[in-house]
Amino acid sequence: MRERRDAGESLNEVIITIVVISLAVTALFAALNTATASAKSHADRAKNDAVVRDLAEAVKNSTATCEAGDPYTVQFTAPTGYSASITPSSGVCPEVTAVQIVTIEVTPPAGNPQRLEVAVRTP
Amino acid sequence: MSCGFADRPPRDGDHGAALLLAIGFVLLVSAIAAALAALITSSTSNSISLEEIRNRQYAADAAVHDAITKVRVLDRSTPPTCGYQTQLNSVDIRVDCENAITVLPSNDNQVLGQRNIIFVACPDNGTACQADEVIIRAQVNFEQRFDGAVTRTFIQSWSVNR
Numbered sequence: 001m002r003e004r005r006d007a008g009e010s011l012n013e014v015i016i017t018i019v020v021i022s023l024a025v026t027a028l029f030a031a032l033n034t035a036t037a038s039a040k041s042h043a044d045r046a047k048n049d050a051v052v053r054d055l056a057e058a059v060k061n062s063t064a065t066c067e068a069g070d071p072y073t074v075q076f077t078a079p080t081g082y083s084a085s086i087t088p089s090s091g092v093c094p095e096v097t098a099v100q101i102v103t104i105e106v107t108p109p110a111g112n113p114q115r116l117e118v119a120v121r122t123p
Numbered sequence: 124m125s126c127g128f129a130d131r132p133p134r135d136g137d138h139g140a141a142l143l144l145a146i147g148f149v150l151l152v153s154a155i156a157a158a159l160a161a162l163i164t165s166s167t168s169n170s171i172s173l174e175e176i177r178n179r180q181y182a183a184d185a186a187v188h189d190a191i192t193k194v195r196v197l198d199r200s201t202p203p204t205c206g207y208q209t210q211l212n213s214v215d216i217r218v219d220c221e222n223a224i225t226v227l228p229s230n231d232n233q234v235l236g237q238r239n240i241i242f243v244a245c246p247d248n249g250t251a252c253q254a255d256e257v258i259i260r261a262q263v264n265f266e267q268r269f270d271g272a273v274t275r276t277f278i279q280s281w282s283v284n285r
Contacts, residue, residue: 010141013139013141013142014141016142016145017141017142017144017145020145020146020148020149021145021148021149024148024149024152024153025152027152027156028152028155028156031155031156031159031160032159034159034163035159035162035163038162038163038166038167039166041166041167042166042167042169045173045174046173049173049174049177052177053177056181096192096195096273097192097195097196098192099185099188099189099192101185101211114174116177116178116181116212117181117182117185117211117212118181118184118185119184119185119186119188119189119211120188121188121189121191121192123275123276123277
C-alpha cells in the first residue's frame with residue numbers, strides 16, 4: 001500500500017510527461033515541415049538551374065555553325081510553367097573579332113527569375 | 124543514532140520512470156531535430172553553391188571565347204601572352220594561354236604549321252592561373268591560310284574542371 005505522501009505523484013509525473021512529449025512532438029513536426037519545405041525549395045532551385053543551363057546551351061548551339069552577320073535562331077521550349085527570354089531577342093552572329101553577350105532570363109512557376117549571361121561567337 | 128537511510132520510505136520500482144522516459148524521448152527528438160537542421164543547412168548551402176558554380180562556369184566559358192577572338196587577330200609570328208581579364212555574371216575571370224604549335228606533313232610533302240593554343244581560365248586574383256584554380260582548359264586550333272589569316276577555329280578539347 002502506497003504511503004500518503006506519495007499520493008498524486010504519479011499524476012504529476014504523467015501530466016509533466018504529457019506536456020514535455022507534446023512540446024517535443026510539436027517541435028518535431030515543425031522541423032519536419034521546415035525540412036519538407038527546404039527540400040522542395042532545393043529541388044525547385046536545382047530544376048531552375050537545369051532549365052537555365054538548357055537554355056544557355058541552346059543559345060550557344062545556335063551559333064555553333066553560323067557565319068558572321070547571319071541570323072541565328074535559338075531552339076528552346078521552356079518546360080510547363082516556366083517562361084524564358086533572351087536579350088537580344090533576334091540574334092545575328094557577331095563578327096569574328098568579338099563575342100556577343102546574350103542575357104537569358106528564366107522565370108520559374110514559383111520563386112525569383114534566374115538570370116545568366118553567356119557569350120557566343122562566330123567560329 | 125539514525126544513519127538517514129532507515130528514515131526514507133521504501134521506493135516503488137517504477138518511481139520516476141515516466142520522467143526518465145520523457146527525458147529520453149526529448150533527447151531522441153532533439154537528435155532528430157538536430158539532424159533535420161543539419162540537412163536543411165546543407166541543402167540551402169548546396170543550392171546556393173549550385174548557382175555560384177553555374178555563374179562561374181559560364182563566366183569562364185565567355186572569357187575563353189573572348190580570348191579566342193582576341194588571339195585570332197594576332198600576328199601568328201608572335202606567341203600570344205594572354206592574361207586577359209573579363210567580368211561576367213559578377214565573376215572576374217583571367218585567361219592565360221600558351222602556344223602548342225604542331226607540325227604536320229601536307230599532301231605535297233610540305234610542312235604545315237598548325238597553330239594550336241591552350242587556354243586556361245581561372246578566377247582573377249591578379250596573378251597567373253595556378254593549376255588547382257583552373258575552371259576551364261581548352262585547346263583550340265586556328266585554321267590559317269598561307270597569308271596567316273585565320274579562316275576558322277576548332278575546339279580540340281574543352282574540359283570544365285570546377
